[in-house]
Amino acid sequence: LAKTTQPISMDSYEGQEVNITCSHNNIATNDYITWYQQFPSQGPRFIIQGYKTKVTNEVASLFIPADRKSSTLSLPRVSLSDTAVYYCLVGVAYSGAGSYQLTFGKGTKLSVIP
Amino acid sequence: DVKVTQSSRYLVKRTGEKVFLECVQDMDHENMFWYRQDPGLGLRLIYFSYDVKMKEKGDIPEGYSVSREKKERFSLILESASTNQTSMYLCATRGQGWFYEQYFGPGTRLTVT
Incomplete structure (x- = not known):
């Protein structure tokens, strides 16, 4: 399983865009990058x-460069309710019998300041 | 709506007691997981199950066992609780196939005194 490294904590003011970067130097070809919020x-x-380039949904955007050795979670205009721990995970997207792929690291604690 | 429930939110047990933590899901998911979460250590996988009666050790299985007799229910057992098992325990489920996300329960905060 690819190891991930992300900052332990970040602070941001309300209304700002927050970018949390995760490095995963030994990502494998079949690995996807997934972010969780707690x-x-x-x-x-x-x-x-996401797998590569950019993915966007109603909550966040995920930017993945061509070499896929890192990824950046982007939260637009954060509010106090976005204060949480954010986990970056790398693993295969397929979940089959006998397999598990998700290893949670320590995450990044985001604190949004009024 | 997706639902993963855990038997207790808070539990206090004494050293040496046998402890059962139960997790129930209503999503018909094949995969179920037990994690523990401790400050500074993040989430660590204890055991997982990919089918009824099937189980696999995770990263920290020592001192724990599991049981999955029905698809919707996954139990974590502490045979003889110790103080170093004081932690937040989280159950999760995941479907089989591509791109299924994990769904977590609310957690059980276990204190062993």
């Missing part, structure tokens, strides 16, 4: 997943 006292929840 609020205090809750389980993590899926935000976004």
Whole structure:
């Protein structure tokens, strides 16, 4: 499983765009990049997943350069409710019998300041 | 709507007790997982199951066992609880196939005294 490295914590003011970068130097060809968000006292929840270039949904954007050795989660105009821990995971997208692919690291604690 | 429920939000047990943590899902997912989460260590996988009666060890299985007798239910068992098993325990499920995300339960905060 590819190891991921991301900042331990980040601070941002409300209304700003936040970019959290994750490095995954030994990503494999079949690996996808997935981000989860965890609020205090809750389980993590899926935000976004991608393989290359850019993916956007109603919550965030995910930028993946051509070499795929890193990825950046972009949260537009954050609010106080975006204060959470964000996890970057790398693994195959297929979940079959006997397989598991998701290893959660320590995540990035984002604090949004009024 | 997706639902993963765990038997308790908070649990206090004594050292040496046998502890059962239950997880139930209503999504007909084949894969179920048990994690523990500790400050500074993130989420670590204890055990997972990809089918009824099937189980695989995760990264930290020592001191734990699991049971999956029905597809919707996955139990984590602490045979003899110890203080170093005080933690937040999270259950998750995932479908089989491509691009299925993991769905997590609300967690059980277990304190062993």
